[in-house]
Amino acid sequence: MSAVDVIDHLVGIAPGSHLDGLRAQRVQARTNAQTSYLSLFQPDDPHSFSLLERFAVAVFVAELHQQPAIAAFYAEGLAAQPGGAVLAPTIEAEAARGVTHGPYGHFPAGPLSVEDTDGLVFTPGITPGPKLAAALAHAHMLVFHPRDAAAEHLRALEAAGWTVDGIVTLSQLVAFLSFQIRVIVGLRALAAAPAVEAN
Amino acid sequence: MSEPNVFTQAQLNWLPWLPPLPEAELTDRHMAGLVDPSRAKSPYFMLLARDPDILGARTRTDKDIFYNPTAGLPRAERELSAAATSRLNGCIYCASVHSRFATQFSKRGADVERLLAEGVGVDLDERWNAVIAASVALTETPIKFTTADIESLRATGMDDLSISDAIHGAAFFNWANRLMLSLGEAA
Secondary structure (H helix, E strand, O other), X not given: OOOOOHXXXXXXXXXXXXXXXXXXXXXXXXXXXXXXXXXXXOOOOOOOOOHHHHHHHHHHHHHHOXXXXXXXXXHHHHHOOOOHHHHHHHHHHHHXXXXXXXXXXXXXXXXXXXXXXXXXXXXXXXXOOHHHHHHHHHHHHHHHOHHHOOHHXXXXXXXXXXXXXXXXXXXXXXXHHHHHHHHHHHHHHHHHOOOOXXX | OOOOOOOOOOOOOEEEOOOOOOHHHOOHHHHHHHOOHHHHHOHHHHHHOOOHHHHHHHHHHHHHHHHOOOOOOXXXXXXXXXXXXXXXXXXXXHHHHHHHHHHHHHXXXXXXXXXXXXXXXXXXXXXXXXXXXXXXXXXXXXXXXOHHHHXXXXXXXXXXXXXXXXXXXXXXXXXHHHHHHHHEEEO
């Protein structure tokens, strides 16, 4: 359905450009980054994780990264879902409350405990419904303090209505966005610092 | 078996906190998602096989970033970006796998060990320092990676494909670390 490569679009990579040539040398990574996006945001079967929830989590994650253009891209997807336009300001307000600096968190007790760093443990305040609220809380932990993750967090998701398959897809979605956003930011920097031609 | 509480290059196990897909339930679609049939023996991949489409795309992305042998960044330094990212995020399991690979391909096991022991502030050499610093800048949230990181990498002799490989290595481990840390634990 979508012919636009999301990373190319959000970096601003034009066909025939230097960055286009670099990405063409890693064609499987390029193609499958896009296939990953499509499998999460245009799935054959969204099962228990609705498109509304998927785009809401994506807007939240992009906003937590303070990446306005990427957040706007996913906000367009959210607005296209029934109920999405109504939900969008809530997600943005939650993200504004959740913005902080990572990674922080705790290691298993022992020699690394000296590196333990406390930080914000986010609790949604106004998100409608326990299922989406639990997803935002989990997404915040994955974005900023993934080493704090524990089995009890998955039990909390289950208690809020998440299936095992849904938790796997939710985890993939937040983790994939953590990748996609970094590729976009990294390639933008590369595009902005072109090598001086040696000739 | 208790959870390891130090970074190590030793072989670790990983135990899921959710039930992996039972082998008897594998369909052709699941097998396609696993990419490599031997991964049906891995609890990690069998848990991720619950969403086979994203697993398959994830795996093919991973393989090209790290295993594509054509030009670009040497494998050792792709693995270094993965190990440094895992060290900063705190994924003891991921760091164990990719520090072993970094050692295998670079033959610089003592330097890799210092990254694990001292953390991402370690002072190794100009090129490894630049790869580690770039991985750190990309891994922080909000992301701190800028054109200054590009210039530091370029100053070590890297071409732009190598720099792109370093970006992708660190970016990919921000995906992998979050799955391994949040769906189970090292053992």
